Amino acid sequence: MPANNYRVRVAEASDMAATVKVMRRPEPGETSYIRATLKGMALTFKHLVNPDKVTRQYPEEQPDLSPRWRGTHRMEVHADGRPKCVACGLCPTVCPANCIRLVGGEDDQGNRYPIVYEIDEFRCIFCGMCQEVCPVEAIHVGVHFENAEYTRERFVYDLDRLMEQDHPSTLLWDPSDPRSE
Numbered sequence: 001m002p003a004n005n006y007r008v009r010v011a012e013a014s015d016m017a018a019t020v021k022v023m024r025r026p027e028p029g030e031t032s033y034i035r036a037t038l039k040g041m042a043l044t045f046k047h048l049v050n051p052d053k054v055t056r057q058y059p060e061e062q063p064d065l066s067p068r069w070r071g072t073h074r075m076e077v078h079a080d081g082r083p084k085c086v087a088c089g090l091c092p093t094v095c096p097a098n099c100i101r102l103v104g105g106e107d108d109q110g111n112r113y114p115i116v117y118e119i120d121e122f123r124c125i126f127c128g129m130c131q132e133v134c135p136v137e138a139i140h141v142g143v144h145f146e147n148a149e150y151t152r153e154r155f156v157y158d159l160d161r162l163m164e165q166d167h168p169s170t171l172l173w174d175p176s177d178p179r180s181e
């Protein structure tokens with residue numbers, strides 16, 4: 001086999017017999033870094049002189065986020081300042097990234113509440129399932145993205161910080177209005 005070819009093992013689904021497929025590497029004359037660089041620069045120049053180009057002056061100009069944008073979480077609160085969470089345990093159970101930590105407690109009247117409620121926004125994949133399963137509409141993903149931090153620890157939002165968030169909550173997907181129009 002020529003040096004510029006390499007082998008790929010392919011398992012055939014039908015009988016799982018292994019076959020060998022030979023892939024051909026491009027010859028030196030068929031590829032060129034200079035040509036690729038020039039192509040990239042030509043594309044850049046094309047956009048440079050494009051009169052319809054859009055340059056947004058962020059952060060002075062804020063983007064129009066979709067109402068279904070899933071970003072930083074927020075915890076809803078009662079009028080007296082208590083978190084709405086009843087520590088049912090559904091959101092940490094359903095969370096695919098395992099980034100919610102909940103320690104539940106119970107008061108004298110038997111009402112459950114979160115003693116510890118934390119979300120690691122760094123591990124979160126913003127699937128929105130915590131919001132979807134919450135039986136009391138306490139935890140929400142939010143229409144917010146400006147949550148850069150200097151340390152990983154700062155990405156772990158505790159209950160107080162989640163309750164302080166005041167950005168809009170994300171609109172859940174409505175099958176009767178799939179485009180939120």
Ligand code: SF4
Binds near residue numbers: 100119123141
């Ligand atoms: S949005 Fe998804 S990944 Fe993030 S905390 Fe909620 S359930 Fe977990």
Ligand code: SF4
Binds near residue numbers: 088089091092102139
């Ligand atoms: S699903 Fe809602 S009520 Fe249950 S633990 Fe999560 S935030 Fe609290």
